[in-house]
Amino acid sequence: MRGERLDKLLARMGLGSRKEVARLVRSGRVRVAGEVVQDPGYLLPEGAPLEVEGRPLRVRRHHHVLLHKPAGYVTSRTEGPSVYALLQGFPTRDLSPVGRLDKDTEGLLLFTTDGELLHRLTHPRHKVAKRYLVHLLNPATAEDQKAFREGLLLDGKRLLPAELCWGEDPTCVELTLREGRFHQVKRMFAARGNRVVYLKRLALGPLLLGDLPKGEARLLTEAEEAALYQAVGLGGQNPQGEV
Structure with missing residues (x-):
């Protein structure tokens, strides 16, 4: 199953506006499964490892x-x-x-x-x-x-x-x-x-x-996220929600 657009996901992760993260992607500083991706509209495969400027980025369902x-x-x-x-x-x-x-x-x-x-x-x-x-x-x-x-x-x-x-x-x-x-x-x-x-x-x-x-x-x-979910009885639902 293919996920959401790369630029939309990076913006949702707080890395900047859609325009800013689009420039980031086009500059070649984003890798998916070890390969450089320069298309902001690329659909990120579910579970694919993501790196931004050489650092692994943990993709979360919620922020x-x-x-x-x-x-x-x-x-x-x-x-x-x-x-x-x-x-x-x-x-x-x-x-x-x-x-x-x-x-x-x-x-x-x-x-x-x-x-x-x-x-x-x-x-x-x-x-x-x-x-x-x-x-x-x-x-x-x-x-x-x-x-x-x-x-x-x-x-x-x-x-x-x-x-x-x-x-x-x-x-x-x-x-x-x-x-x-x-x-x-x-x-x-x-x-x-x-x-x-x-x-x-x-x-x-x-x-x-x-x-x-x-x-x-x-x-x-x-x-903090784990403690927050635990406090309201959602501790077993994996608050990180990695995709």
């Missing part, structure tokens, strides 16, 4: 991109400034955000081409943890901790238990949720008579924002 979202960007294709403007060099047409971050919220925003993974990461049934750094107008209290831990009542519905903790400064807290309702963090603290003045997502399941600079994006490592 996952981690972005350190700055404030001022919206999680939308149709409104702006859009987070997709920060994903230059990645296959943005096929990438969907795993949930949303408000325009004034910073931090970890994951994009994926895997619809099943996206569904499992966002559905509350799977209880995938989302950890946030929150700066508050007023200090958090032990009563807030208890209310969040027991499941806050919001819009007449009981939220899943949430974990609230802090160090020396109770206006600088970390909150871990296992669901993602509309403006949930801000509305939870508002329900407790407080106000969020700064919000940043630090982690999604096993994924950590780490030291990725603000405004930059990167592909997940193989270890």
